[in-house]
Amino acid sequence: MVFDINKSIEILQRTPLILESLLQGISKEWVENNEGENTWSAYDIVGHLIHGEKTDWIPRAKVILSKAENKTFDPFDRFAQMNKDQERTIEELLKEFKEIRSKNIEELKSFQINETKLSKKGIHPELGEVNLKELLSTWVVHDLGHISQISRVMAKQFKSEVGPWSAYLGILKK
Amino acid sequence: MVFDINKSIEILQRTPLILESLLQGISKEWVENNEGENTWSAYDIVGHLIHGEKTDWIPRAKVILSKAENKTFDPFDRFAQMNKDQERTIEELLKEFKEIRSKNIEELKSFQINETKLSKKGIHPELGEVNLKELLSTWVVHDLGHISQISRVMAKQFKSEVGPWSAYLGILKK
Numbered sequence: 562m563v564f565d566i567n568k569s570i571e572i573l574q575r576t577p578l579i580l581e582s583l584l585q586g587i588s589k590e591w592v593e594n595n596e597g598e599n600t601w602s603a604y605d606i607v608g609h610l611i612h613g614e615k616t617d618w619i620p621r622a623k624v625i626l627s628k629a630e631n632k633t634f635d636p637f638d639r640f641a642q643m644n645k646d647q648e649r650t651i652e653e654l655l656k657e658f659k660e661i662r663s664k665n666i667e668e669l670k671s672f673q674i675n676e677t678k679l680s681k682k683g684i685h686p687e688l689g690e691v692n693l694k695e696l697l698s699t700w701v702v703h704d705l706g707h708i709s710q711i712s713r714v715m716a717k718q719f720k721s722e723v724g725p726w727s728a729y730l731g732i733l734k735k
Numbered sequence: 736m737v738f739d740i741n742k743s744i745e746i747l748q749r750t751p752l753i754l755e756s757l758l759q760g761i762s763k764e765w766v767e768n769n770e771g772e773n774t775w776s777a778y779d780i781v782g783h784l785i786h787g788e789k790t791d792w793i794p795r796a797k798v799i800l801s802k803a804e805n806k807t808f809d810p811f812d813r814f815a816q817m818n819k820d821q822e823r824t825i826e827e828l829l830k831e832f833k834e835i836r837s838k839n840i841e842e843l844k845s846f847q848i849n850e851t852k853l854s855k856k857g858i859h860p861e862l863g864e865v866n867l868k869e870l871l872s873t874w875v876v877h878d879l880g881h882i883s884q885i886s887r888v889m890a891k892q893f894k895s896e897v898g899p900w901s902a903y904l905g906i907l908k909k
Binding site for chain 1: 894
């Protein structure tokens, strides 16, 4: 597939619903268990997605589309959610994510994306020159990657319960 | 986590909703594209999940719980969906899956699972002796594994669009 703004928004706008359908109202262990030391739980991943909405995607798109001389992005803290108040319920996190994502999609639409804008550039602090199309594609892939990760983390909770079938369950080896 | 029937049903009953939130009403390419030759699209995976509902999980649980002398399961055809009518829409498949899953969960509940029943055994044609707890755990892990796979297949559609960010997107390398 080549990048398409409408097909990107199709994914971005359903991610809150996908996360709710995976996590809302489910037993704590499914939400809070991880894959082992220094790995993330579903709870951590939702916190990470919220942090991205606040500091990554739209703020960086604005830098790219701005008239600023220096278009270097602020570095993104991939572990910010670990230093946050961990007392909030997953339902509170899901609600916050849904609200901020909805606002961000409205903002994205207000940019009236076209081919010229998609080719505009910014400077990633580590990766160097990137353009708006790449940033928006990455936003979509990042969502889907973390949905995939959440399902994997949840699958692994029954790793020791499946007996001989573990041979057929590739997800338990990832 | 140790196996728990209620926590298993929590997952099994939300899978139709998760699939709907991922796939219902979305552009065809997200549903029909795959990861390359001899790989599955989201459409294929939903077909595979339907086939599992019909011939795998509940039928095998019934063999285990039956008084039959020969408790060898029929082999499961992992590619059955490829030989089926491929003209149905994803919405039709999602509806069929939702209905059959709902019926199967009712049937699962009617078994009144307890520790004794969980330890009852059947014979897998390739893996040999397995018990009901392992079968039901595998059902849950199988759901989550395929949800993870669908998200990955979808993520890969923008593989060539993310530019330098591909270095950070582990999902594109799986």
